[in-house]
Amino acid sequence: xxxxxxxxxxxxxxxxxxxxxxxxIASLSSGTDVxxxxxxxxxxxxxxxxxxxxxxxxxxxxxxxxxxSLLATVIGTAAAVGxxxxxxxxxxxxxxxxxxxxxxxxxVTGVSLALLFAFVGRAMKTNNVMGFLTLLIAHIxxxxxYVILSVLPKLRQMDIHLSEAAMDLGCTPIQAFFKVVMPEIxxxxxxxxxxxxxxxxxxxxxxxxxxxxxxxxxxxxxYNYTKRPLQPKIYALFTLLFIVILLVMILMNILxxxxxxxxRRIRPPDIISKLRRAGS
Amino acid sequence: xxxxxxxxxxxxxxxDGELVLDxxxxxxxxxxxxxxxxxSGCGKTTxxxxxxxxxxPSSGTVLFDGVRINDVPPYKRQVNTVFQRYALFPHLDVYxxxxxxxxxxxxxxxxxxxxxxxxxxxxxxxxxxxxxxxxLSGGQMQRVAIARALVNRPKVLLLDxxxxxxxxxxxxxxxxxxxxxxxxxxITFIYVTHDQEEALTMSDTVVxxxxxxxxxxGTPEDVYNEPENAFVADFIGxxxxxxxxxxxxxxxxxxxxxxxxxxxxxxxxEPVDVVIRPEDIDIVPADAGHLCxxxxxxxxxxxxxxxxxxxxxxxxxxQSTDYxxxxxxxxxxxxxxxxxxxxxxxxxxxxxxxxxxxAEYDEISDSDIEYEDIEEETLYEE
Ligand SMILES: Nc1ncnc2c1ncn2[C@@H]1O[C@H](COP(=O)(O)OP(=O)(O)O)[C@@H](O)[C@H]1O
Ligand SMILES: [Mg+2]
Numbered sequence: 001x002x003x004x005x006x007x008x009x010x011x012x013x014x015x016x017x018x019x020x021x022x023x024x025i026a027s028l029s030s031g032t033d034v035x036x037x038x039x040x041x042x043x044x045x046x047x048x049x050x051x052x053x054x055x056x057x058x059x060x061x062x063x064x065x066x067x068x069s070l071l072a073t074v075i076g077t078a079a080a081v082g083x084x085x086x087x088x089x090x091x092x093x094x095x096x097x098x099x100x101x102x103x104x105x106x107x108v109t110g111v112s113l114a115l116l117f118a119f120v121g122r123a124m125k126t127n128n129v130m131g132f133l134t135l136l137i138a139h140i141x142x143x144x145x146y147v148i149l150s151v152l153p154k155l156r157q158m159d160i161h162l163s164e165a166a167m168d169l170g171c172t173p174i175q176a177f178f179k180v181v182m183p184e185i186x187x188x189x190x191x192x193x194x195x196x197x198x199x200x201x202x203x204x205x206x207x208x209x210x211x212x213x214x215x216x217x218x219x220x221x222x223y224n225y226t227k228r229p230l231q232p233k234i235y236a237l238f239t240l241l242f243i244v245i246l247l248v249m250i251l252m253n254i255l256x257x258x259x260x261x262x263x264r265r266i267r268p269p270d271i272i273s274k275l276r277r278a279g280s
Numbered sequence: 281x282x283x284x285x286x287x288x289x290x291x292x293x294x295x296d297g298e299l300v301l302d303x304x305x306x307x308x309x310x311x312x313x314x315x316x317x318x319x320s321g322c323g324k325t326t327x328x329x330x331x332x333x334x335x336x337p338s339s340g341t342v343l344f345d346g347v348r349i350n351d352v353p354p355y356k357r358q359v360n361t362v363f364q365r366y367a368l369f370p371h372l373d374v375y376x377x378x379x380x381x382x383x384x385x386x387x388x389x390x391x392x393x394x395x396x397x398x399x400x401x402x403x404x405x406x407x408x409x410x411x412x413x414x415x416l417s418g419g420q421m422q423r424v425a426i427a428r429a430l431v432n433r434p435k436v437l438l439l440d441x442x443x444x445x446x447x448x449x450x451x452x453x454x455x456x457x458x459x460x461x462x463x464x465x466x467i468t469f470i471y472v473t474h475d476q477e478e479a480l481t482m483s484d485t486v487v488x489x490x491x492x493x494x495x496x497x498g499t500p501e502d503v504y505n506e507p508e509n510a511f512v513a514d515f516i517g518x519x520x521x522x523x524x525x526x527x528x529x530x531x532x533x534x535x536x537x538x539x540x541x542x543x544x545x546x547x548x549x550e551p552v553d554v555v556i557r558p559e560d561i562d563i564v565p566a567d568a569g570h571l572c573x574x575x576x577x578x579x580x581x582x583x584x585x586x587x588x589x590x591x592x593x594x595x596x597x598x599q600s601t602d603y604x605x606x607x608x609x610x611x612x613x614x615x616x617x618x619x620x621x622x623x624x625x626x627x628x629x630x631x632x633x634x635x636x637x638x639a640e641y642d643e644i645s646d647s648d649i650e651y652e653d654i655e656e657e658t659l660y661e662e
Contacts, residue, residue, distance in 0.1 A: 159365065159367050161364075162369065164334055164363070164367070165361070165368075166380075167353070167354045167355045168332065168354050168355070168359075168361045169355075169381035169428070169429075170355050170384040170385055170432070171355055171384055172353075179384075180369055183369075
């Protein structure tokens with residue numbers, strides 16, 4: 001049984017990663033046919049970095065991912081603090097409302113955002129609203145729940161009296177947040193930001209509905225490429241994209257593991273407080 | 281010592297329509313050690329939070345130095361708090377925790393380090409400056425919390441069950457140390473505890489609370505010797521509480537006999553509660569006693585024996601250094617100053633009867649619960 005489950009796990013991993021591996025190999029091959037590996041070359045990468053179309057688009061995507069994830073992190077953290085302060089029923093309603101976009105099909109989100117922007121564009125009497133701003137708003141929108149969901153647990157784990165203790169020692173509520181609460185929930189904020197960054201960097205579906213000719217992101221352009229015969233430099237691009245996202249994910253996991261380790265160390269007083277509650 | 285510092289006037293607090301504090305009137309004098317004492321849930325923390333500014337009373341007035349401070353936020357009050365679970369800042373080391381308030385006040389660095397140094401000295405934390413607070417023991421965290429509050433030189437220090445999480449020995453040491461610090465600095469301490477012994481040993485004034493109401497305010501001697509009602513008599517120390525009738529001034533009647541007492545000013549034949557402390561009762565041979573009864577239980581307590589004696593179906597607790605065998609028919613003598621008379625209250629008949637006495641009346645094996653809890657914790661860790 002044990003051997004079987006192991007074999008099964010390996011099989012699943014192969015299934016998950018084999019497309020990426022093939023892509024990686026193809027990106028290092030000199031031919032255009034994925035099925036045959038001709039000879040090892042870095043030419044595809046060289047060509048990619050000389051490409052006058054793709055590189056600016058990559059820059060577009062990175063700029064969008066950085067700005068939307070930063071803004072989503074700021075807004076999402078503020079929202080999480082607000083939700084955390086809410087009382088029981090109101091909080092659960094807000095949480096449900098926050099969670100729905102997570103399960104909502106992306107295509108639905110994309111279409112509805114596109115409709116909204118078109119409507120606003122008409123109201124403002126501009127016939128071409130789609131561009132950086134609409135992409136930014138759309139990306140912030142779908143990133144928000146991820147930030148909220150990674151910050152909220154940190155707020156819950158925090159000793160509720162910390163910000164009161166800060167105010168007791170002379171902090172205004174705002175000072176108390178920046179000096180005491182924020183350092184405490186930082187791991188949640190960082191993982192929310194990283195998650196937003198990756199989500200935004202590789203988003204295609206929603207972006208496809210709200211981009212404009214003025215500002216095209218890499219995934220959208222790649223989709224256009226796939227309608228034509230694929231050039232090998234695209235393989236190189238995909239591989240790089242995969243590696244970047246993989247690195248961000250690994251970073252996130254390391255940060256989380258470190259956070260859990262820190263928490264372990266705080267256990268003794270935790271037990272004491274538990275005992276107190278049991279004793280009195 | 282006699283100047284008034286804080287006054288609560290007719291303060292009430294309701295959460296979701298539930299009255300948690302009911303018309304509290306309380307006056308706290310400068311540099312006094314005042315303790316709020318009462319069972320869990322009686323509103324001690326709420327009272328403290330009102331003084332600290334973390335909660336606004338639903339009605340009533342809070343005065344500080346004669347000025348109304350209901351709407352003054354915590355960061356503008358000359359009050360600092362030692363929180364129930366310390367609430368130390370985990371991302372800062374011991375030094376930075378203590379320096380926190382002074383940094384907010386933008387104190388120049390040389391003076392800041394001098395004052396933090398003083399606090400480290402006073403609380404015995406020298407050498408721990410760079411330790412992370414979560415690597416400290418409970419007692420050390422406690423000291424950091426006290427130092428972090430006192431370094432700001434507040435007029436008043438609020439302490440919410442600060443020693444609750446410590447073991448017995450450490451608790452006794454810290455009690456003495458807190459008292460020493462309070463006397464050395466001459467600041468007002470408002471101290472919350474549910475431990476009556478702690479309240480009696482440390483305080484200048486004890487405020488006994490129950491169900492959101494103040495039951496009695498007085499010196500430790502007052503509340504012990506002259507309890508206001510059956511609740512206070514029972515909560516502070518052990519008490520036998522018997523139904524009695526005032527026959528006349530200085531004369532009370534119970535168990536069909538008249539006893540001389542030191543109380544007067546009751547109505548003719550007014551029903552009263554009679555308090556007799558277990559340690560005040562003298563055991564004598566049956567034929568020499570005012571009252572006679574049979575020993576039904578005896579437990580060795582170290583300094584004394586707890587003896588349960590049945591007087592006509594009503595069981596008393598008597599504490600004596602002499603052993604009495606179960607079944608022995610003994611007599612007791614009561615001197616006038618052993619008898620304390622209280623007016624009838626809502627608490628009459630609820631306390632002071634040892635009929636259901638069991639040897640573990642202190643705490644129902646507290647340690648067992650704690651032990652199980654730890655084991656559970658470690659299991660989850662795996
Ligand atoms: N923020 C709150 N919301 C609702 N009820 C509360 C709140 N704070 C305290 N209470 C209630 O008020 C009562 C008194 O609480 P507290 O002052 O903490 O008592 P104590 O400190 O004496 O144990 C308790 O019944 C508690 O449940
Ligand atoms: Mg409390």
